[in-house]
Amino acid sequence: MKIIIVLLSALLWFISLQAPAVAQSFDHQVKVNVSNTGDIFEINASFKTPLNNCDAFRYLTDYEAAKKIPGVLDSVVTRKSETVAVVNRTISESILFFSVIVKTTIEYTELPFIGSDFKQIAGDAKMFKGSWRLKKDEVGTSFIYRSFIEPNTIVPNFIISSYIKNELQQQFIEIAKQALANNSKTYLACN
Numbered sequence: 698m699k700i701i702i703v704l705l706s707a708l709l710w711f712i713s714l715q716a717p718a719v720a721q722s723f724d725h726q727v728k729v730n731v732s733n734t735g736d737i738f739e740i741n742a743s744f745k746t747p748l749n750n751c752d753a754f755r756y757l758t759d760y761e762a763a764k765k766i767p768g769v770l771d772s773v774v775t776r777k778s779e780t781v782a783v784v785n786r787t788i789s790e791s792i793l794f795f796s797v798i799v800k801t802t803i804e805y806t807e808l809p810f811i812g813s814d815f816k817q818i819a820g821d822a823k824m825f826k827g828s829w830r831l832k833k834d835e836v837g838t839s840f841i842y843r844s845f846i847e848p849n850t851i852v853p854n855f856i857i858s859s860y861i862k863n864e865l866q867q868q869f870i871e872i873a874k875q876a877l878a879n880n881s882k883t884y885l886a887c888n
Contacts, residue, residue, distance in 0.1 A: 723747060725873035729866045731858050737824070738854075738861060740844045744873040747837035754810045756876050757829055757840070760784045770798075780807040783818070801825075812841075823847040840876070842869075 729742040746753060760774045760782060771787040781804065788799040801820030807813045810831065817825035827844025 723877065725870065727866065727869045727873055729869055731861050731865065733854050733858055736854065737845055737847045738858065740827075740842070740846070740861065740865065742842040742865065742869050743839055744869055745834065745836060745839050746873060746876040748876055750810050750831060750833050750838050753831050753838035753840065753876070754812075757813060757831065758782070758805070758807055760805070777804075780809070781805070782807065815844075821849055823849045840873070 723746075725744045725746065727742070727744045729740070731741075732739050748756065761772065764772045768788050769786060770789050771785070773785045775783045775785075777783060784803050784805065786799075786801050786803070788801075799821050801822070802818050803815050803820075803825075804818050805813045805815045812828060812830035814828045815826065824847040825844065827842065830841040830843075832839045832841060
């Protein structure tokens with residue numbers, strides 16, 4: 698089960714350093730919902746940031762930042778075109794007393810300043826695909842995430858669902874905080 702969370706966390710590509718105090722005082726309004734039909738899980742999540750749309754998009758497409766996530770051994774980005782990136786990741790995670798290596802290749806199709814669509818083209822899940830959307834609001838930008846995953850595991854679905862929901866809530870809180878911490882990085886295209 699932990700593999701699923703690590704895979705999702707790595708795919709979310711965000712760094713895991715503590716965010717500055719402003720990030721802790723901002724109400725990110727993190728929402729996570731997990732449901733499943735058979736073996737396929739649908740994950741819907743959203744959070745708010747004070748980032749402008751340009752900085753939010755640059756943060757969303759900063760795939761190299763995944764190398765700073767604990768457990769990510771490697772994250773290599775290859776550009777197929779100006780708006781398509783292929784990201785190969787190797788992740789190491791401990792589950793109970795076992796160390797597991799997870800490999801995944803995700804293709805991201807970027808929609809400038811709107812979000813991105815992604816799909817696993819190789820890897821350890823049977824299927825993984827989804828999207829990120831950015832929506833300007835009164836205080837900045839909302840990040841809206843939707844994905845479908847079919848794990849490659851024999852663990853019962855009700856356990857996976859509960860585990861994913863509990864772990865992802867905390868992951869999205871950290872991602873939202875990191876949007877502010879990462880915003881100290883100057884993105885040339887936004888200036």
